[in-house]
Amino acid sequence: MNRDKNLPLTETTYYILLVLIETAHGYRIMQKVEELSDQQVKIAAGTLYGAIENLLKQELIQSVKSEDKRRKTYVITDKGKEVLRLDFERMRHMIRITENQFGGISDEKI
Amino acid sequence: MRKFKYFLDLEKEEKWLRDMAKQGYQLEDRSFGYKFRAAEPEDAVIKIDYRRFKKQEDFLEYRILFEDSGWKHIAGKKNSGAQYFQKMSEASDDDIFSDKLSKAGKYKRLSDMSMELSMCYLPLLVVLITMDMINLEVLVNPKALYFTPGLWEMTGVAFWRAFLFETPFAFFRGFAWLFIPVMMVLYLISAYKANKLYEKSKP
Numbered sequence: 001m002n003r004d005k006n007l008p009l010t011e012t013t014y015y016i017l018l019v020l021i022e023t024a025h026g027y028r029i030m031q032k033v034e035e036l037s038d039q040q041v042k043i044a045a046g047t048l049y050g051a052i053e054n055l056l057k058q059e060l061i062q063s064v065k066s067e068d069k070r071r072k073t074y075v076i077t078d079k080g081k082e083v084l085r086l087d088f089e090r091m092r093h094m095i096r097i098t099e100n101q102f103g104g105i106s107d108e109k110i
Numbered sequence: 111m112r113k114f115k116y117f118l119d120l121e122k123e124e125k126w127l128r129d130m131a132k133q134g135y136q137l138e139d140r141s142f143g144y145k146f147r148a149a150e151p152e153d154a155v156i157k158i159d160y161r162r163f164k165k166q167e168d169f170l171e172y173r174i175l176f177e178d179s180g181w182k183h184i185a186g187k188k189n190s191g192a193q194y195f196q197k198m199s200e201a202s203d204d205d206i207f208s209d210k211l212s213k214a215g216k217y218k219r220l221s222d223m224s225m226e227l228s229m230c231y232l233p234l235l236v237v238l239i240t241m242d243m244i245n246l247e248v249l250v251n252p253k254a255l256y257f258t259p260g261l262w263e264m265t266g267v268a269f270w271r272a273f274l275f276e277t278p279f280a281f282f283r284g285f286a287w288l289f290i291p292v293m294m295v296l297y298l299i300s301a302y303k304a305n306k307l308y309e310k311s312k313p
Contacts, residue, residue, distance in 0.1 A: 072171050
């Protein structure tokens with residue numbers, strides 16, 4: 001089976017897409033990614049700006065009208081949702097086979 | 111105070127600006143050399159991104175994103191390429207990039223831009239060549255560049271006065287076109303070097 005060319009997503013991209021299931025502007029994306037990842041993933045401004053630019057180009061997100069004229073807001077597209085779902089399936093599969101390989105031992109023993 | 115310096119390695123430029131800030135020179139403007147204003151000496155974290163913008167609103171959004179996350183835009187214009195930021199809050203991280211690939215990306219943009227600028231001169235060069243405005247014969251016969259009537263028959267002081275007076279014009283007449291290939295080569299070198307920095311710093 002041919003895998004979607006966008007897969008696997010980087011951790012940064014995955015989090016950005018996940019956050020953009022609801023609309024958000026740039027700085028809000030940074031805050032929410034930090035929050036969702038338990039402060040493990042922090043995206044700096046330069047990196048986020050480039051990531052947004054790429055995601056717009058790949059049509060995985062789109063910009064939407066906002067009241068704040070100086071800050072653009074973004075939201076995931078249908079294509080973006082599909083890619084996010086495929087990457088989620090990919091990781092779920094990895095978790096499942098990993099659990100099998102470990103023979104059902106619980107987390108603490110690994 | 112104004113200073114003229116040329117950096118290709120943006121990390122070295124950042125370090126230099128940080129040293130300047132420590133001595134009390136705050137970067138104010140970058141359109142013609144580096145313009146500094148006297149300020150309290152401080153240990154400022156300054157980072158450079160390389161980006162140009164098509165629309166004013168994109169440039170504004172870009173600066174606001176940085177400002178929201180604690181980085182003040184201190185110098186750089188919509189089309190200038192280099193954008194200078196200073197860390198404003200202790201809470202924000204020490205860099206404007208959080209992964210190696212995006213950090214290396216600025217060198218890729220710098221390299222592409224230098225390549226583009228170099229190619230901008232190409233049509234000019236082609237026009238000069240096709241319109242026969244470049245005369246390589248003058249290299250073997252530089253006398254052809256001097257137009258003063260009877261110059262080569264003159265002697266003594268009269269000769270030297272006329273000769274030295276016309277030399278700058280003759281030089282300009284014969285070699286001004288060299289400016290174009292020289293600029294092309296300089297931009298090509300900078301594109302090549304920036305690309306090497308990109309290859310070196312990408313993961």
